[in-house]
Amino acid sequence: MVAATRLDCAVGSAALMRQAVAQAVHHATHRSAFGGPLVDKPLMRNVLADMALESEAATTTAMRLAAAYDADTEQERAFRRLGVAVTKYWVTKRCPVIAAEALECLGGNGYVEESGMPRLFRESPLNSVWEGSGNVQALDVLRVLQREPQALNAFLVEIGRARGADHRLDAAVKDLLGELGDLEGIEARARRIVERMALVLQGSLLVRFAPPAVADAFAASRLGPDWGTTFGTLPPTLDLASLVTRARPTEH
Template sequence: MIGIHPNNQAIDLKDYNLYTSDPVLRRAVKRAGAEWCDAELVAQGAEYGSAETLQAGEDANTYEPELHTLSRTGERIDWVKFHPAWHKMMAMARRNGMANRPSNDSRPSAWAAYAATLYMQCQVEAGSTCPTTMTKGSVPVLKLNPALYASIADKLASMEHDERDIPVAQKRSMTVGMGMTEKQGGSDLRTNITRAVPIGSGPLGEEFELTGHKWFFSAPMCDAHLVLAKTDERGASCFYVPRWKPDGTKNPIHIQRLKNKVGNRSNSSSEVEFHGAWGVLVGEEGRGIPTIISMAAITRLDCALAGAAQMRAAFAQALHYTRNRHAFGKALVDQPLMTEVLADMALESEAATLLVMDLAEHFASTEPLDMAWRRVLTPAAKFWVTKRAIAVTAEAMEVFGGNGYVETGPMGRLFREAPVNSIWEGSGNVMCLDVLRAISRNPNDALMVLVRLGEIAANEPRVMAQVQALRDDLQLPPDALERKARRFTKRLALTVQSCLMLQHAEPIAAQAFINSRFDPEWGAVGGITCGTEDAAALLRAAWV
């Protein structure tokens, strides 16, 4: 979009199509066999890029959720009030299948269609994706309790957002959140102290009362949460804890406060206490951590998708701005050094999009290579893509100059939101250690992944050298490899991205990526090199 402003100010980027303007995304959807969803995604892209939707995303973060712990008459209500813009974004996400498409649609390509929608919504409003994608991730866990799942399956499958705060049985749809971490332990879930006391068996299974707390509870207005708590006999177990008990009374889950987050303000992350809250066992007693981590494994894909989306949004804003801002006699985009910086961002965005969309495809298959790929690459992609999103959004903010450093522009919210995906569902160190843990538990997984990478890179010596370096690293003693976990994970992610670029990108982009990413000068600061003498060609190919 090109527009001339009389004061040399770039017009706002709006009323554009997030899908049709993104050739990398559209080709990834087609490659995954999801052409059946193309028309729907075109419509979604237009709606996401409309001025009305962009304003709703802004309003949802301007008018923050309000916590009301008590009613006028002093009863506990623990209710969070949202601006209508929040419900607009939640309704859009639900209608577009972000809460349930992979479980509603048995076609393997449904994962790619889902990923494309999430990728677009995250560019507009990220907070609403949290309860929506957690709902999607909860389905395989809830199925471990067949009676429970049968009682709520229609609510999970619904494409309608039901904002009413009433018992689940009376609702048209539901959302499901997660409550794992506690203030004394954080990521070390073994230190959790929340207790669950058995109270008998009911129609939904073994019932318990939970007493304790959760330091992060997202999002408290979900209709139910999957919660970790310890039983006396067998340790940590996973429980389904609804907001309203089956008898229609409010479950005693007391919201202590809403978190004052660095990033999005729309989603009400909170701290809560359980005061004998009713819950029902999900999965095997004493196996709660692996049970609930299986949900986190799915939502880690979502974090990586969100990181790639933030890169695309930041790059799109920077490219639009520089096309419409002039200095020293020509558009900023045509200034040689700015062209280099933008081309470097274009490569980063393309490689990230290829990585996350390819990873989503692997979630649809139970073939050994696909399962190995997602076990090893999900934490690696989450680590690398979310780290790079922070750097890219910062660089894009700088492209705007002072205009980027004010909250009235688009970059402040993008920049503040970028770090969250590196933290949520496991920080960077946890992700790198999970890569090594996946390899140590299933050594054949690493072998299959590296063999496949070697096949793709057979005619590219620089990438083959990285594959061999990964093989060499795996021969190190465990302690030595653990110290190098970040370096190993970075190399793995870049090698996979290089192979995907070789397979799916235009030759000039693939060679530029390899030239730059394995250049010793690349990495510390964006725009040092974009790996080609024709940087403008990368920009022309990045936006249609």
Template sequence: MTHDVLNQVPPLVGFDGMDHPVFPEALARFGATDASESLHKIARAAGSAHAFALGDRAEAHPPVLHTHDRYGHRVDQVAYDPSYHKLMATATGFGLHAAPWTSNDPNAHLVRAVGFNLWGAVDAGHQCPITMTYAAVPALREDADLADRYVAKLAAGGYDPSFRAPEEKEFLTAGMSMTEKQGGSDIRANTTTATPQPDGTYLINGHKWFTSAPMSDLFLTLANTDAGVTCFVLPRVLPDGTANGLRLQRLKTKLGNHSNASSEVEYVNAVGWRLGDEGRGVATIIRMVNATRLDCALGSATSMRVGVQMAVHHAIHRHAFGKALVDQPLMRNVLADLAVEAEAATSTALWLASLTDRSEAGDDQAELLRRIGIAVTKYYVCKRAPIHAAEALECLGGNGYIEDSRMPRLYREAPLMSIWEGSGNVAALDTLRAAAKQPESVAALMSELDAARGAEPRYDAFLDRLGSAFADVDTVQLRARRIVGELAVALQASQLLRHGHPAVAEAFVASRLAGDHGDVFGTLPAGLDLAPIIERATLKGTGEVEEFIA
């Protein structure tokens, strides 16, 4: 009898993540239902035992740096477990990298965002190069020749990790190499130099503190010319087949994200091609940063969705004190509160992706909204993800603290999105900078928020208070986090009130806007209808629905 297994939860495997109503609702709202079949394929693959096994193996077997071969020759190679390459091949095969930029689908970026969220449940680490490959395209468009050389291969639906010149490959991935040890986010403090050559190239010399996915085919990097900080494109392998001067110094030992290699790189006469005007490197690279920040918000929304679905699954199957946990009032409050947060984050992130589609179609208003909306959402949603992961883990009790549950991995990963592409302070200050340099972007955001007026008096009152947030110029930086956080909450509320489920919208407004919410999850006020909120976060059924081979 002591070895009988009782009251344990069955594995959550063999599911279709598209069962979450927020996804089909978003597709219907933006007229993208024709993508449902392909997204169900991604969702079923992401819910398969095979995909989870790949993700587990990639995380458990991190990449290894080889600076020299057995004879002492410099090679600067990173060896990945085969599972990582299978994950990359699958993600690119699904078009989750740069494919939307060359697509004729008017909803390509929205569809890609849904797929990115769904597939992200498998492994977050390999999504870093997927994101950077996606984000490189807007920056590369600064130079028609470089765009012609690289964009089509970045967007092509395949993966080739071989060490060859980009000119010899059909499929490419891209990375980013910006920060330095003395500056971090203060990239104007960078000391890396770029010296022009007679053939129009530049020789890059310096040290970069963080370069993720160092086996990418090309990198966008920043270096100083006489005119100031300038953006460059550096291939890993030169057109003649020789290695460029990228010396890998070490791989970082990180809190999470273990399947992805993050490195320190020394440039030793590395050959680079200038991207954009000299001295305008920040303006050029920000095109890439805005796209990666969108994926930060999507990644945090994925973390929340996965966390609450795992918690709800556990609570349905686990019993305590004579009832299933999900039927215990306080646990229901916690689960519903987590679900509200996840749904608000997901809905807003998908809306931002749809703005990219509109912006690409020439909608200037959408581009203004996208610019400030991404900064606002990146700050707040990514800041909320770690405490959300901690609460979701706690729902599983001691079982959640065990690596086999995958909850510790979710917990370790959650802080990254708030750090990558600018920590909380950077994102908050960037919002203020956008407001100062482009006041029309604030006007666009407030107009978007005003569109939800009249649906809920508490929302209207919240907006009235928010309207004076920028009034005291002398203290605006000191209050940046409060201002941007409230803008983000208002933006999420507007999405839910206009397009969300009434029970989710009511719970969000009652707790987040009306002030009837504690400082932890599970403090929703009494009188709310929690059943539909929890139902929406429940994955329907388990059992293997689809296997796939990358």
């Protein structure tokens, strides 16, 4: 039940991220400035695409873990033993960053209570502390790695399903295996290891299930070296417009 509740936290954060991105994309689509819609401005498009990519990766991973509960086979139970802790750690950590950036996309309106964004921003840190803080999740992952080899094997089988599909993903998996093979000072590196596990898992899922533009953008930024430290730093050679369009709310 504890693991299921932790997954609830990850799903909740993924949903909040999706709502925040949808609000930002909607505003940028209908807000004109500097001679045209904000969504058409290259810099804003990059910010929106970067946030949309983060949101899609979080949602895809949360849904994959939910499917592991539905299947409930021995292999899926072993996979989710690691997958839930890794995903709960990473997705809930990314949620407040997304909420803050999305709020900023609305400018001063985003700071006004009536916009709804302040509520999202206030809620965004909750799931990272509920059912175990970041350190608790990271230490739980280490415990599993040291005591439950079947869980690590199931996790590696899952990410291995995308083997050979993207050279950046393959390189990231190789680096992760190197980290996991070095036990010296592993507790001090726990967050680093869990972060890499989360990114590799998300990359594997997107390579398999997302459109090529999404998978390419994720691999280039999260798994490759071409990404900054804030949203809006995706390589400009990517198909940013399709990422934004994919995140745009459907209007009826």
